[in-house]
Amino acid sequence: xxxxxxxxxxxxxxxxxxxxxxxxxxxxxxxxxxxxxxxxxxxxxxxxxxxxxxxxxxxxxxxxxxxxxxxxxxxxxxxxxxxxxxxxxxxxxxxxxxxxxxxxxxxxxxxxxxxxxxxxxxxxxxxxxxxxxxxxxxxxxxxxxxxxxxxxxxxxxxxxxxxxxxxxxxxxxxxxxxxxxxxxxxxxxxxxxxxxxxxxxxxxxxxxxxxxxxxxxxxxxxxxxxxxxxxxxxxxxxxxxxxxxxxxxxxxxxxxxxxxxxxxxxxxxxxxxxxxxxxxxxxxxxxxxxxxxxxxxxxxxxxxxxxxxxxxxxxxxxxxxxxxxxxxxxxxxxxxxxxxxxxxxxxxxxxxxxxxxxxxxxxxxxxxxxxxxxxxxxxxxxxxxxxxxxxxxxxxxxxxxxxxxxxxxxxxxxxxxxxxxxxxxxxxxxxxxxxxxxxxxxxxxxxxxxxxxxxxxxxxxxxxxxxx
Numbered sequence: 048x049x050x051x052x053x054x055x056x057x058x059x060x061x062x063x064x065x066x067x068x069x070x071x072x073x074x075x076x077x078x079x080x081x082x083x084x085x086x087x088x089x090x091x092x093x094x095x096x097x098x099x100x101x102x103x104x105x106x107x108x109x110x111x112x113x114x115x116x117x118x119x120x121x122x123x124x125x126x127x128x129x130x131x132x133x134x135x136x137x138x139x140x141x142x143x144x145x146x147x148x149x150x151x152x153x154x155x156x157x158x159x160x161x162x163x164x165x166x167x168x169x170x171x172x173x174x175x176x177x178x179x180x181x182x183x184x185x186x187x188x189x190x191x192x193x194x195x196x197x198x199x200x201x202x203x204x205x206x207x208x209x210x211x212x213x214x215x216x217x218x219x220x221x222x223x224x225x226x227x228x229x230x231x232x233x234x235x236x237x238x239x240x241x242x243x244x245x246x247x248x249x250x251x252x253x254x255x256x257x258x259x260x261x262x263x264x265x266x267x268x269x270x271x272x273x274x275x276x277x278x279x280x281x282x283x284x285x286x287x288x289x290x291x292x293x294x295x296x297x298x299x300x301x302x303x304x305x306x307x308x309x310x311x312x313x314x315x316x317x318x319x320x321x322x323x324x325x326x327x328x329x330x331x332x333x334x335x336x337x338x339x340x341x342x343x344x345x346x347x348x349x350x351x352x353x354x355x356x357x358x359x360x361x362x363x364x365x366x367x368x369x370x371x372x373x374x375x376x377x378x379x380x381x382x383x384x385x386x387x388x389x390x391x392x393x394x395x396x397x398x399x400x401x402x403x404x405x406x407x408x409x410x411x412x413x414x415x416x417x418x419x420x421x422x423x424x425x426x427x428x429x430x431x432x433x434x435x436x437x438x439x440x441x442x443x444x445x446x447x448x449x450x451x452x453x454x455x456x457x458x459x460x461x462x463x464x465x466x467x468x469x470x471x472x473x474x475x476x477x478x479x480x481x482x483x484x485x486x487x488x489x490x491x492x493x494x495x496x497x498x499x500x501x502x503x504x505x506x507x508x509x510x511x512x513x514x515x
Contacts, residue, residue: 081459084427086436088443089466091421095437099351103325103360106131106226107367109149113156120160124416127211128162129324129360131169134376139172139195147202154208163211167261169227171376179378181222181230189243196247204252212286213248215241215259220267223381234272242282258286261324265289265302271309278313290325294334300350320357327362327396337479338507341411346450348415349435365399407479414446414511432460443467443514449504460502467514470494477509
């Protein structure tokens, strides 16, 4: 009713109405009334399924990237952790010669976090690719390439690394611009490479999960090409993967339905899993509002869970300076690009920056990682106010955020919590702008008193309610 009144007043102002002013006025009036969120912790609404809670790293250096942050990553409870198997690991230094030293160290670190590794095969051993050119996508000896893939899968199986999936390539639709050495200009070439690669992998580990094409664009011609090839030729495809960097959680989730529709054309592929193997906000035009990224993580992960996505690897864990000498498998232009992008350009995507300092997005994943038991319906969401409720480690958790740019300076949120009376509770703010102590306790008291606590959320604000 109040919004209708403001609409009428706006119409009286003249024949032309500024829609942005109208909406702002409406929001101010609506926002003056509290948003009441209701949750009953005595009535579970299913189980939280967060298989999409995964992370990615690389391909930046052969030195350990995961090892310095094992304990911090373990706190996030990722299901899987994706690595580029790039040439800097030097797993195939000569014909029929294998060196697993560097790769094994990284994979042991992944397992120490509690996650399973997902390996994106992005290597180009010089003995099989003597000429550096990302348009040269086929090895000079496919029989030897298959033996290499077979040895890799067998070694990972025998070493107990429990690889979640082997992706064939990484961003093969853009090559060196994606930090990897293969640039496929035709689906036929990729399909040939894919077939030989998975043939070798499955000889080394018949239980391995294989997939691709790990493209930079969900609509790359390689996607439909691979789907049709595998369906018609009977080539194994367990996982379909792609990447997206966008500020829109709706676009991220929308690609899931799009890929399912493509697979649905072939009943024999109905069991194929979906893997967004790199995702984050827009890297070229980043939203630098302090709270945006953690709020974006919560909103996007919720949409992934609602869409039933199988895996999604947030890219990435830590920023690293690169040594161009390690990228001798790239062209001079590719090496310059890598050095400039990672060593010069401002970076905002990782959970830890170049100097190992934690970014607020880490805390968003920490909150999500606690949801490992029953979930509970949260009623009363309105506008940009969103929430998740669940169990974890014997505690009840309610995560509330405001995914909105603009609107009123603050939206008042009140809580009606049932089914958890007589227990201690705390209300915590994720203060993304704080230089230290990003988690701030705003209230501690009995859970019965939560209805008296007012949450005041500005744009991109996050609150966490924990009940002991």
